[in-house]
Amino acid sequence: MRLSARSEYGLLALVDLTTAPGGSPVAAREIAERRGIPPAFLEQLLADLRRAGIVRSTRGAHGGFALARGASAITALEIVEALEGPIVPSVCMPNECDREGGCAAATVWTDVAGAVRDALGGFTLARLAEDQSRLDRAPLTCTPRRNT
Amino acid sequence: MRLSARSEYGLLALVDLTTAPGGSPVAAREIAERRGIPPAFLEQLLADLRRAGIVRSTRGAHGGFALARGASAITALEIVEALEGPIVPSVCMPNECDREGGCAAATVWTDVAGAVRDALGGFTLARLAEDQSRLDRAPLTCTPRRNT
């Protein structure tokens, strides 16, 4: 029962973008270095976030990424779903279960999915960036599971 | 963001045990056949559930498994945690994050974990069994992701 590192990296990168001054784009490599994220991997994530309309990109020299909307209009739910697909805690969901009426387990998974969506939807990127800057002045280096 | 088939199978098997008459033990193979669960795999799950104190087993002829407690005293949370380990949605949880104060992402994962635990804790095995018998009279055959 866990989210992948994609969500972790994505949230960190977007918090980074939120604190970037003005609307000037930030290069992926710059974010990657600051946050300790593998650069090539981060590019993939940013591409997904762009396709989801969360981020906009400008190519060429002095290009990079910037938020497509205000940070208070972006929720953690959007980010996670953009990076991991829809929140579906099990294979046997109501409409995919072999049984017509669904089985009792399906109602459990539906409730869990709703709870997760509610929890994630309660966080805006603006709040996260605020929390972050309150947590520390030093550069953020939350580096989960780096293989040495 | 999903639970594995272990939880699915475990819930189905325990619902099956709940509706078993009296306290007489039910053989694992019997449950497996009725629910369409691979027998040897189910044995592993039942062993985990026994170690978690959710189920008690009696060996030998006419042996089998039965609930260790009343069905209203067993929650879906217990079952899922027994089969999949603790609900930890990400690697970077408060106490495991490299940063001392934790990063902003950690608070998100903590909230999500709490929401999932609450949702799962809201379901008792008794309610699930009741839901199930209300859903159908026919034998339950919720068979997720059978290969062919």
Next chain:
DNA sequence: TACCATTCTGACCCATGTTGTCAGGTATCA
């Protein structure tokens, strides 16, 4: 126009986890 910075895309690799299977051991009852 030529060059460079940067995004973009797809293919690929490796480690790990999931979903089982199998063989044999052990306890209990008839």
Next chain:
DNA sequence: TGATACCTGACAACATGGGTCAGAATGGTA
């Protein structure tokens, strides 16, 4: 004593996740 059924550990096949790499496309800048 034999049949039944749990118990345990090893193992195999497959899917997924995490990450790398090469190269193409695009747009600023000199």
